[in-house]
Amino acid sequence: MSNKDYYQILGVQKSATKEEIKKAFKRLALKYHPDRAPEDKKKENEEKFKEINEAVSILGDDKKRQQYDQFGSAAFSGAGGAGSQQGFDYSDVMSQFKSGMFGDFDDIFDHLFGGSREGRKHAPRGADLLYETEITLEEAYAGSPKSISLNKLERCPKCQGKGAHEFESCPHCHGSGYLKRTQRTPFGVFQQTGPCPYCHGKGELPQDSCDDCGGEGLIRRKKELEASIPAGIEDGMRLRLPGEGEVGEQNGPAGDLYVQISIEPHQLFQRKGKDLHVTVPISFSQAVLGDEIEVPTIDGKAELTIPAGTQTETILRMRGKGMPSLHSSDKGDQMVTVHVVVPTKLNKKQKELIKDLHEEKPQLGFFKKIFTSTLF
Ligand SMILES: [Zn+2]
Ligand SMILES: [Zn+2]
CATH class of the missing domain: 2.60.260.20 (Urease metallochaperone UreE, N-terminal domain)
Known part of the structure; x- marks a missing residue:
């Protein structure tokens, strides 16, 4: 691994004062901050930004600078990381900045992030x-x-959401939206630029209040x-x-x-996943003899074949007559429960017919088999 020249990275002489290092860093940090880079240069700027942060984390610290001057960047390999690609943690530097370890640099970040350490560049998002x-x-x-x-x-x-109709150039920042402040820091006294607190960086002040929104803009x-x-x-x-x-x-x-x-619950259909369930009544003779019947579907009426000898509560499947799928083109099925209605009122002729049927005796062979094997 080659030694890095942190002085060259910051573009300063080896004899540079802290003030000069600070200035160089500020200039480069503004230039290469990834948040300010155009989309196609983000990656490149981020690398460069990491490098200048790494450089200033060494040269901005007296003890580390001394070590570096003596031993080069190898002095920091694996010990706290700075100097080795693997060891240098960019996010760590960012959190150090934000936690104020480099207190005097905070204002640079205020500037970079547009006003506060929380990042005023993001105006609050409206409620969902x-x-x-x-x-x-x-x-x-x-x-x-x-x-x-x-x-x-x-x-x-x-x-248009501004809260006022008349604006005048902010007298405090002369319309620039930024104010210079004098900062005293361990690096010395210097001028710092930040958003103007009077106009909140807008550069203008409202002269009236919109009647419609009472100045809220909303x-x-x-x-x-x-x-x-x-x-x-x-x-x-x-x-x-x-x-x-x-x-x-x-x-x-x-x-x-x-x-x-x-x-809403449906009067006829019950949904179970993609399938729809419906119960239809059929007559005793339809159950016995079989029939073609019309049944309701969610999409209108459809024909259903009742096989001869259908028992009550039999479920018949109508393929593709259920609900569509959100994620594919297949549809569910419609499951039809047939309910055999036993007639309660019979005329004389019907009674005779049923009696005749009774004389015939239903075929109980199947049941007999069960009874003999389990009970007798
Ligand atoms: Zn102002
Ligand atoms: Zn308004």
Whole structure:
């Protein structure tokens, strides 16, 4: 492993003062901070940023600098890490910065991150909203647009979310949004630039207050939306509509809207996963002789064959007549329970016929076999 030249990395002389090291670091940190890099240069800048952080962590510390001057970067291999690729922990440096170990550098990071150590560059995101809606099983089957009406915070259209109509250049920062402050640090006294606290870095101050939103920039309004319900949706599922939640303060991004679906119980069908269950009555003679009958399905009527000799509560399967799948093109089945209705009122002729049937005696061979093997 080759020795690293930390002086060269920071672009300073070996005789550089702390002040010069500090300045060089600040200039390079601003230049190479990965958060500020264009997308295609992020990786490259991150490497460079790590390198300058590594350099300043040694040269900014008197004792380490002395060791480094004597032994080179090899002095730090494996001991606390700085100097070896494996040992140097970039996130560690970042946390040291944030915890204030390099206290006097914090303001640089304030500057880099746009105002505070928590990272003001992210304006607060608006709240997510939850909207509950009930749909029919037919709607869940077909998939359908569902209109949604809700009250939510939106950017005030009158002032475009600024809260005022008249603005004047901030007299404190002269419209730049930044203020210079003098800092006293162990490295000496120097000028530090930070966001202007009077205008919060905006460079201008409101001269009035918007009537519509009372200066908040946000307004609660009724909004109509349409959620598209996918075919096959299940009870309790949530749809996410990105950016349809409440708008954020300080022009922050909007939250998301979640639409919670519940499906009304159906009068005829019961859903079990992708299958639909339904019970249909058939007559005694249909059960005995078999028949073609019409049964309801979620998608209209369909023909079902009742085989001759169907017992009551038999379940017949109708393939592909169930619910669609959210993730594939197959459909579930419809399971039809046939319920044989025993007639309660018979006319004279019907009674005669049934009596004749009774004389014939039903074939009990099957039952006899069971009785003889288990009971007798
Ligand atoms: Zn200002
Ligand atoms: Zn307004």
